[in-house]
Amino acid sequence: MSKKLNVAVLGASGYTGSELVRMLLRHPAVEIVALSADSKAGKTMADVFPQFAPFALPRLVKIDEIDLGLVDVVFCALPHATTQVVLKGVIAAKPDLKVIDLSADFRLADPAAYETWYGHAHQALELQAEAVYGLTEIHRAAISRARLVANPGCFTTCSLLPVLPLLTAGAIDPDEIVVDAKTGMSGAGRAAKEAMLFSEVAEGLHAYGVANHRHTAELDQEYSLAAGRPVKPTFTPHLTPMIRGIYATIYVRTTPGHDAADLHTILAERYKAEPFVTVLPLGQVPQSRHVKGSNHVQIGVVPDRIPGRAIVISTLDNLVKGASGQAIQNMNVVCGLAEGTGIDQVALFP
Ligand SMILES: NC(=O)C1=CN([C@@H]2O[C@H](COP(=O)(O)OP(=O)(O)OC[C@H]3O[C@@H](n4cnc5c(N)ncnc54)[C@H](OP(=O)(O)O)[C@@H]3O)[C@@H](O)[C@H]2O)C=CC1
Numbered sequence: 001m002s003k004k005l006n007v008a009v010l011g012a013s014g015y016t017g018s019e020l021v022r023m024l025l026r027h028p029a030v031e032i033v034a035l036s037a038d039s040k041a042g043k044t045m046a047d048v049f050p051q052f053a054p055f056a057l058p059r060l061v062k063i064d065e066i067d068l069g070l071v072d073v074v075f076c077a078l079p080h081a082t083t084q085v086v087l088k089g090v091i092a093a094k095p096d097l098k099v100i101d102l103s104a105d106f107r108l109a110d111p112a113a114y115e116t117w118y119g120h121a122h123q124a125l126e127l128q129a130e131a132v133y134g135l136t137e138i139h140r141a142a143i144s145r146a147r148l149v150a151n152p153g154c155f156t157t158c159s160l161l162p163v164l165p166l167l168t169a170g171a172i173d174p175d176e177i178v179v180d181a182k183t184g185m186s187g188a189g190r191a192a193k194e195a196m197l198f199s200e201v202a203e204g205l206h207a208y209g210v211a212n213h214r215h216t217a218e219l220d221q222e223y224s225l226a227a228g229r230p231v232k233p234t235f236t237p238h239l240t241p242m243i244r245g246i247y248a249t250i251y252v253r254t255t256p257g258h259d260a261a262d263l264h265t266i267l268a269e270r271y272k273a274e275p276f277v278t279v280l281p282l283g284q285v286p287q288s289r290h291v292k293g294s295n296h297v298q299i300g301v302v303p304d305r306i307p308g309r310a311i312v313i314s315t316l317d318n319l320v321k322g323a324s325g326q327a328i329q330n331m332n333v334v335c336g337l338a339e340g341t342g343i344d345q346v347a348l349f350p
Pocket residue numbers: 010011012013014015016017036037038039040041063076077078079080082102103104152153154186187188189190191318319322323
């Protein structure tokens with residue numbers, strides 16, 4: 001067997017970082033050589049997450065303690081804004097490093113859009129300009145040539161995959177897209193926040209970021225690319241008292257000559273060779289439980305009772321296809337490995 005890839009995970013003491021470690025442990029072409037943390041530096045993974053106790057793993061260290069000379073691929077699972085500063089130093093120290101970044105720092109190609117949505121000027125504009133948007137099924141060819149991949153957001157992966165082929169085909173009206181999405185709480189990360197306390201979220205449901213959630217900018221960017229003209233969807237996220245999962249219910253208007261059955265045919269045809277995207281039979285509704293713990297997206301198309309309208313529903317696990325699973329999928333593409341290596345597990349059920 002050829003030499004394994006030496007991989008480092010920055011932010012391994014967080015939710016997406018630990019999910020990366022969980023999945024990379026069963027990746028046959030990878031050796032985990034370094035793991036970083038901030039407040040938890042110095043601890044072992046088993047100290048932070050007892051489920052790792054049976055596995056031999058490097059100790060959590062500060063990023064500047066990692067010997068980058070040993071590393072081929074680095075995953076960044078760090079907070080927004082932190083990543084662009086950290087990565088400038090990391091790439092300066094080792095320019096031939098392959099980087100898969102899970103944060104939002106490099107997703108928006110337009111620096112002005114970044115500044116508008118994130119409230120500050122980007123700190124690593126040259127890296128932002130070279131980054132490739134890592135929606136694997138759509139940008140695979142560009143990802144295969146990339147040094148820096150910007151893994152998409154969880155809401156966005158779930159809301160882009162079912163819509164982009166319909167826009168490209170001209171089968172839906174770009175001005176009439178409404179994305180109503182729900183997320184589980186792990187989407188907010190592991191750091192303590194009052195709004196994420198059990199007693200603030202359990203037995204309830206609420207919208208947040210209404211009309212201004214930052215993932216709207218990613219939707220604008222990718223919908224517009226697919227449509228070949230500016231597109232601005234309505235996007236409303238909701239927080240639900242589940243741990244994992246994104247569930248997007250998307251309302252669209254079909255263009256003349258198209259109906260819901262056509263939308264279903266377009267999606268089924270577009271994704272028939274894609275192992276991680278399943279288009280269910282027309283009228284069948286997906287469930288978040290059927291993708292939990294897996295890298296799979298399930299998409300359903302349902303005709304509306306109102307002529308000219310259709311409802312497209314999509315679900316994924318925010319920590320897997322919405323983050324760490326897609327990040328490994330992108331590493332596989334960047335490094336020329338079979339795309340499903342290490343991420344082909346079936347969903348956890350019940
Ligand atoms: N959660 C999700 O579903 C998704 C998250 N993302 C993105 O992935 C990234 C990681 O998210 P998530 O895992 O949820 O976050 P967590 O809060 O769970 O983890 C953050 C990690 O970053 C470390 N860290 C925090 N501040 C610093 C710093 N200043 N310098 C170095 N390391 C630091 C933390 O270390 P320590 O714990 O030791 O303090 C921890 O390991 C974010 O950018 C997020 O937006 C993307 C898609 C989905």
